[in-house]
Amino acid sequence: MAFEWLTGGSMPQFWKNYLSLFDIDEKNGLKRYVIFDMVTSGLDWKDDVILSIGAIGVHGDAVEVGDFIQVDILQENSTVQSVALRGVPVNEQNEKVVEAEAMIQFLNFVKDATLVSHNINLDVEMVNQALKRLGLGRIKNPLMDTNALYQRWKGFSDDTHATLDELCEALKVRKNDRHTVSGNVYITALLFLKLKRKLEI
Amino acid sequence: MKNPVAERIADFLKRFPPFISLTYTDLIAIAGQSKVIYLEKNQVLFKGGDALHTDFYIVKEGAIGLSVTSDMEETLIDKCDEGDILGLRPFFAKNNYLMTAKAREDSLVYGIPIVVFQPFVTGNKDVLSFLLQSFASQSRNPYDKERSGKLISENTIYNDQAADIQYFQPIKYTRNPITANPEDILKFIAKTMANSAIGSVIIQEDQLPKGIITDKDLRAKIATGLFPIDVTADKVMTAPVITVPENISVAEAQMMMLKHDVGHLCVTKDGTDKTPVTGIISEHDVVAAQANTPGVLLKQARRATRSKELKYVREKLTDLIQNSIDKNIPVAHISNIAAEINIAITRKAIEIAVERIGSLPPVRFVWMNLGSQGRKEQLLLTDQNNALVYEDVPAEHYSAVKSYFMELAERVNYALNKIGYEFSPNGLIAGNELWCKPVSDWISQYNTWINTPEEKSTGISTTFFDVDFIYSVPAIENILTENIAKSINRNKRFFAYLAADTLKNPPPLGFFRQFLVENDGEHKDSFDIKSRALEPLIDGARLLALSQNIFEITNTYYRFRRLMELEPKNADLYEECAEAFSTLMRFRTEVGLTSSSNGRYLNLNDLSKSDKVKLKNCFQPINDLQDLIKNRFSLTYIN
Numbered sequence: 001m002a003f004e005w006l007t008g009g010s011m012p013q014f015w016k017n018y019l020s021l022f023d024i025d026e027k028n029g030l031k032r033y034v035i036f037d038m039v040t041s042g043l044d045w046k047d048d049v050i051l052s053i054g055a056i057g058v059h060g061d062a063v064e065v066g067d068f069i070q071v072d073i074l075q076e077n078s079t080v081q082s083v084a085l086r087g088v089p090v091n092e093q094n095e096k097v098v099e100a101e102a103m104i105q106f107l108n109f110v111k112d113a114t115l116v117s118h119n120i121n122l123d124v125e126m127v128n129q130a131l132k133r134l135g136l137g138r139i140k141n142p143l144m145d146t147n148a149l150y151q152r153w154k155g156f157s158d159d160t161h162a163t164l165d166e167l168c169e170a171l172k173v174r175k176n177d178r179h180t181v182s183g184n185v186y187i188t189a190l191l192f193l194k195l196k197r198k199l200e201i
Numbered sequence: 202m203k204n205p206v207a208e209r210i211a212d213f214l215k216r217f218p219p220f221i222s223l224t225y226t227d228l229i230a231i232a233g234q235s236k237v238i239y240l241e242k243n244q245v246l247f248k249g250g251d252a253l254h255t256d257f258y259i260v261k262e263g264a265i266g267l268s269v270t271s272d273m274e275e276t277l278i279d280k281c282d283e284g285d286i287l288g289l290r291p292f293f294a295k296n297n298y299l300m301t302a303k304a305r306e307d308s309l310v311y312g313i314p315i316v317v318f319q320p321f322v323t324g325n326k327d328v329l330s331f332l333l334q335s336f337a338s339q340s341r342n343p344y345d346k347e348r349s350g351k352l353i354s355e356n357t358i359y360n361d362q363a364a365d366i367q368y369f370q371p372i373k374y375t376r377n378p379i380t381a382n383p384e385d386i387l388k389f390i391a392k393t394m395a396n397s398a399i400g401s402v403i404i405q406e407d408q409l410p411k412g413i414i415t416d417k418d419l420r421a422k423i424a425t426g427l428f429p430i431d432v433t434a435d436k437v438m439t440a441p442v443i444t445v446p447e448n449i450s451v452a453e454a455q456m457m458m459l460k461h462d463v464g465h466l467c468v469t470k471d472g473t474d475k476t477p478v479t480g481i482i483s484e485h486d487v488v489a490a491q492a493n494t495p496g497v498l499l500k501q502a503r504r505a506t507r508s509k510e511l512k513y514v515r516e517k518l519t520d521l522i523q524n525s526i527d528k529n530i531p532v533a534h535i536s537n538i539a540a541e542i543n544i545a546i547t548r549k550a551i552e553i554a555v556e557r558i559g560s561l562p563p564v565r566f567v568w569m570n571l572g573s574q575g576r577k578e579q580l581l582l583t584d585q586n587n588a589l590v591y592e593d594v595p596a597e598h599y600s601a602v603k604s605y606f607m608e609l610a611e612r613v614n615y616a617l618n619k620i621g622y623e624f625s626p627n628g629l630i631a632g633n634e635l636w637c638k639p640v641s642d643w644i645s646q647y648n649t650w651i652n653t654p655e656e657k658s659t660g661i662s663t664t665f666f667d668v669d670f671i672y673s674v675p676a677i678e679n680i681l682t683e684n685i686a687k688s689i690n691r692n693k694r695f696f697a698y699l700a701a702d703t704l705k706n707p708p709p710l711g712f713f714r715q716f717l718v719e720n721d722g723e724h725k726d727s728f729d730i731k732s733r734a735l736e737p738l739i740d741g742a743r744l745l746a747l748s749q750n751i752f753e754i755t756n757t758y759y760r761f762r763r764l765m766e767l768e769p770k771n772a773d774l775y776e777e778c779a780e781a782f783s784t785l786m787r788f789r790t791e792v793g794l795t796s797s798s799n800g801r802y803l804n805l806n807d808l809s810k811s812d813k814v815k816l817k818n819c820f821q822p823i824n825d826l827q828d829l830i831k832n833r834f835s836l837t838y839i840n
Contacts, residue, residue, distance in 0.1 A: 056206060062312060063237035068204045172307065174262075182205035190309070193239035 014104045015136050021112040022140050030060035032113040033144070035192055037184040038123055041075075045125040049099070051075065053106055053127075054181035056189050057113065061197070063189045069109040070182055071102040103130055110141060116192050118164050120145040146188055149195040167191050207232040210311060213261060217284035219331035223321060231321075236312045240265070240304035246288070249301045253291040256312035260285050263308025267300045269530065280305065289332055291315050292322060293455060294488065323460050333452050372451045373497070374468060378481040380405045381414070383435035390434055391419060400483060401465045404438045408477035410467045412438030417464070446472030447479060455487045495521065495538045502545035508553060508616040511546050515582070515621050518542050522580050523794050532580075532783040532790070533758045540577035540669075544570075546620065547587075547613075547671050554612035562609070563602050565674040566591035567681075571629065575667040576739070576755045580786065581793040581800050585614065585622035586629045586664055588636035590643050590677055603637075610637045629664065640677055644684045651688045654698035663702065666743055667755045682752050689747060696748055700834035703740035704827055709733040709820045716805055716813075727802035730789050734819060738782045741826045744834075757782050774825050781819035788816065 036055035042048035050073055057067030074096040097105070106127070117123045120143050128138045150167055151160050164187065168175050173190045177183030195201075210232035214220040220228060236256070240246060246265060247254060258265075260281045267279040267287060278300065281287045287302055292315060321328050380403045381390045390402055394416075401415040414434060422428050422437045444467045445457055457466055464484040470476035488496065498521065502514045518539060525535045551568055555561065572586035573579040589610050594602045610631035618624055631637050638646075650662040666685075670678045689695060707729075711717050717733065718726050742760040749767050754760050761779035765772040792807075793800025808816070 059236075061238060063206075065204070065207050065210060065235045065237065066233045068206055070203070070205070177205070177209065180205065186206045186209070190237070190239065193237075194241075194307075197239060197241050197244070 011136065012104075012134075014108060018107045018111075019137075019140065024112075032111070033058040033116050033192065034110050034113040034141075035116045035185055035189040036110075036123065037117060037181055037188055038126060039181055040126055043122065045122060045129055048126070049073070049075070050102070050126050050130060052181050053102065054185040055106070055109060056185050058116075058189055058192060061193065063186075063193065068182075069105065071105050072096045073102045074098050099130055100134055103127070103134060112141065114142045114144055115139070116144045116146060116188070118146045118167070118188055118191075144192075146191050146195065149192070149199060149201075153195055153198050164188065164191075171195070204229075204233055207235075210235060210237075214259065214311075217259070217286075219286075219325075219328040222325060222327040222331075227321065231313060231317055232311075234314055234317045237261070238310050238312055240308045240310060242304055242306050244304050246302040246304070246310065247298050249298055251298050253295070253297060254288060254312075255291070255316070256314050257286060257288040257291065257318070258302075258310045258312050260287070261309040261311055263310075264305045265302050265308055265310065266305045267302055269300055269528075286332075292319075292332060292459075293452075296488070319459070323456060329452075329456070371448045372454045372482060372486055374454075374480050374482040374486050375399075376480045378403055378478070380478060381434055382406065383411055383433065383438070385434045387414075387419075387423065387428070387432050387434055387437060388430045390414060391423075391430075394419075400485075401481065403442065403467055403478055403481060404434050404440075405478050410442050410444060410469060410474050410478050411435070412440030413442040413465055413467065414438050415465055441474060442467045444469045444472055444474045445482070446470075449482070451487060454482050458484060458487065495542065498542050499545050502542060502549055505549050506553070508550060508619050511549055511616070512620045514542065514546060519582070519794070522790065526787060526790055526794070532786045533756075536578050536580060536756065536758070536786070539580055540574075543574060543577075543579055544669070544671055547574075547617070550613050550616040550620070551609070551672055554609050554616060557612060558605070558608060560605075562591075563598070563605055564592040564594055565677065566606060567673050567677045568613075568631065568671040570669040570671055572625075572664040572667060575664070575669040576757055577669060578739075578756060578758075578786065580790045581798075582621045582623070583799050584625040584629075585617050586625050587614075587617075587631045588629075588665070589631040589638075590681065591639050592674075592677060593639045593641050599639075602639075606637055607632070607634065640680055643681060647681070647685050648688055651685070651692060651695045654695050663699070663740065663743065666747060669755060686750060686752055690750070696744065697834050699740075699744045699747070700830050703737065703744050703830055706732050706737045706740070709823065710817070716817075718805065719802070724802040727804050729801060730785060730792075730803050731799075731801040734785050734816075734823065735782070735789065737823050737827065738778055738785070741778070741823075741830060742782075744830065748833075771829065774822060774829065777822035778826055781822045784815065784819050788812075 034055050034057055036053060038053040039051045040048050041051060052070070052072045054070040055068070057064045059067070072095070115124065124139055124143060131138065146164075146167065147162060148158050150162055150170070151158055162170075164184065165175065165178075167173070168178075168187060168191070171191055171194045173187055173194070175187065178187065207229055211225065211228035214228050214232060215223075215225065220231075223231075238246075238258075240263070246258065249269065260283055262283065265281045265285075265287060266277050267281065268277045281302075288298075290298055322332060323329070379393060379397055379399060381393070383404055383406055385404075394400070394402055401413055403410055404412040404414060412435070414437060418437050418439055423430055423432075428437055442465075443457060443461045443463050445454065447468055447470070449457075449466075449468070454466060458464065466482040467474075467478060468480035468482060469478055485500075498514050498517055501517075502511060505511050505514065522535055522539055525538075547568065547570060567590045569575070569588045569590065570586070571588060573583055574586065589606055591602065591606050614624065614630045614632040624630060629636065647665070650665070654662070707717065709717060709728075716728050718728050739757050742757045742764070745764055746754065746760040749764065751760065751763055751767075754763055758779050761775045761782065765775045765779075768775070788803065789800040791800075792798070792803055803816075805813070
């Protein structure tokens with residue numbers, strides 16, 4: 001595995017495309033952020049898997065509603081014990097795809113945008129594990145964590161932790177639809193817009 | 202793919218007009234291309250004067266204030282809450298935003314691209330009429346509740362309905378347009394267009410419209426060398442031309458242009474190309490009709506052929522001023538617009554007079570508007586004060602030239618009188634032999650005033666330092682102003698007399714801070730706002746501006762603004778003076794409009810308490826200004 005970059009020729013096309021996006025230094029136009037959230041089978045990134053992943057784009061200072069993706073992942077062992085953990089039902093009616101296809105769709109959507117999520121480290125690690133299972137490298141995108149942004153705005157140290165609900169209270173974001181992937185993504189996107197403005201990012 | 206975020210937005214939109222009239226599928230499609238924007242309190246969404254955005258907006262949460270801003274004041278016009286739409290201007294106009302939209306609290310707005318929504322506007326009558334209404338009410342400011350009681354306008358009857366409805370009224374367009382035949386040579390068509398100063402010619406055959414040739418065609422097809430210049434019209438015309446029926450409304454005309462992406466519409470008897478051409482509507486007609494009336498008035502003034510039409514323009518200008526005053530638009534801006542139209546009227550009156558005389562002027566000349574017109578502060582129909590300067594001529598031609606200009610001046614004076622500007626009671630008009638003379642005579646006249654400013658003559662001469670040159674010939678204008686500048690420069694005596702004259706006006710307040718009113722005569726017990734409040738400011742501004750060699754600015758407000766720059770240490774005082782002047786002008790104009798007078802006398806009983814306070818606040822800067830003048834021009838010594 002360690003030498004896979006030497007045999008780069010054998011990597012799948014989508015991955016090559018994804019990597020090539022980071023070769024270009026000059027970026028023009030509005031910066032794109034992708035806010036994402038996922039439902040997983042648990043909190044252990046070694047054993048648990050992604051069940052569903054949703055993401056939406058933010059261009060400059062606006063959420064682009066059309067710039068949206070949601071992928072539900074077909075599970076090989078259907079005895080997924082996840083639901084109770086995050087209290088999120090996985091019953092959105094989207095067609096389910098296998099994990100590999102989901103990663104292709106996700107990375108094609110994300111491109112070279114800055115990834116944003118609440119407690120992003122776990123989420124990104126879940127993605128990295130999925131990519132590892134495909135024999136590919138790690139996510140290359142710049143990352144931003146809404147929790148960290150919030151703590152910075154509040155002037156607390158980075159390791160303080162606040163939940164998404166606490167952020168909603170503090171930043172006055174309505175919590176409708178809180179417990180679906182798309183709902184969480186949208187709420188996180190609004191939180192991000194507000195924090196972005198307050199921190200003048 | 203299903204997009205739950207878009208569904209959520211569609212669920213919100215469907216509760217509000219105009220989205221109520223659309224299907225849920227359409228709403229999902231619209232929502233899917235929208236964006237969500239967060240605005241922090243006081244964040245600006247768009248600013249007056251900004252280029253148009255590609256989106257219009259719906260408030261999701263919070264409140265957005267719409268205001269008209271100018272460098273001096275910001276007037277809140279409307280507040281948009283949940284479900285209100287704003288930023289509709291791109292649908293209807295191509296020029297920049299007029300208003301500023303600013304979040305009054307933390308807000309979320311949805312932005313919907315105009316291109317996405319456009320098909321629903323043209324395709325759905327309910328949507329169109331809703332948008333038109335919103336647009337009309339937001340851009341023309343329905344009567345603003347917050348303002349009542351602030352100024353004396355509470356006594357004026359507000360009647361702006363006409364302006365709103367105007368949008369749905371038939372558009373004014375060119376009837377019996379210039380047309381050409383398909384086999385006409387392009388070069389001659391272009392010549393006709395140039396001669397008549399028009400941007401398009403309809404190509405007709407047996408009176409039926411076949412096509413149109415516009416500036417754009419000439420630019421794209423001839424100037425680029427695509428076709429030779431002697432090609433026939435049918436080769437280069439744009440066909441078919443979009444036709445519309447007579448009596449189309451401003452709104453409809455605009456929709457047609459947007460729909461077909463054209464700048465001209467051909468009017469025919471029944472709206473099809475099977476009936477004779479009766480007119481042409483250009484984009485300019487649409488813009489003029491909606492970008493509010495100043496444009497139309499200017500156009501009408503420029504196209505007038507008789508003084509009766511100019512009279513109509515002047516009457517409309519009064520309406521416009523009334524509306525602008527009601528809308529609390531800064532007086533300096535209103536004055537600018539009014540001045541432009543007044544100038545256009547004067548110019549046209551001169552042109553008509555030249556035409557009536559039947560021969561061109563023998564030498565070049567300059568028409569000078571003096572006094573309030575010269576200062577571009579004439580909001581009410583006050584007296585006309587003007588003069589005429591013509592080039593020097595050899596002695597043998599003098600009497601012929603002189604009689605030509607005397608006749609011209611008299612005709613213009615009479616025309617202006619008919620239009621509504623009364624003759625000056627002092628005979629200060631160009632038709633007066635004294636004020637219609639060649640440059641050299643004017644120079645010696647000015648020199649007399651400047652070098653021997655006896656009290657008697659300064660009274661009249663000050664008006665001659667507030668000059669606006671119309672029909673200007675730079676050569677004459679320069680000779681005059683340079684000469685004045687030279688003889689005025691550091692002329693202590695002149696300024697001392699001017700200063701004495703400035704301080705001559707009666708004071709506004711008595712010892713007990715009570716208003717000083719007229720003791721007798723027709724206006725017993727009214728307050729003379731002109732001589733007690735406005736004139737001290739006007740005279741002061743003139744004196745200080747001239748002493749600083751400011752000749753190009755004659756407007757009192759702008760004189761103070763310029764003085765602020767030149768004398769930073771007195772900037773505060775000058776700013777107060779400029780503001781006081783604006784406020785006083787507003788009072789005077791409102792009174793004048795209500796009582797159809799020149800607004801000189803204010804009946805104090807008509808003023809509310811807060812108006813009286815406001816008025817009194819204007820007097821302190823006058824006092825301070827007069828103190829400054831006393832010190833600077835060492836008047837104690839002269840007196």
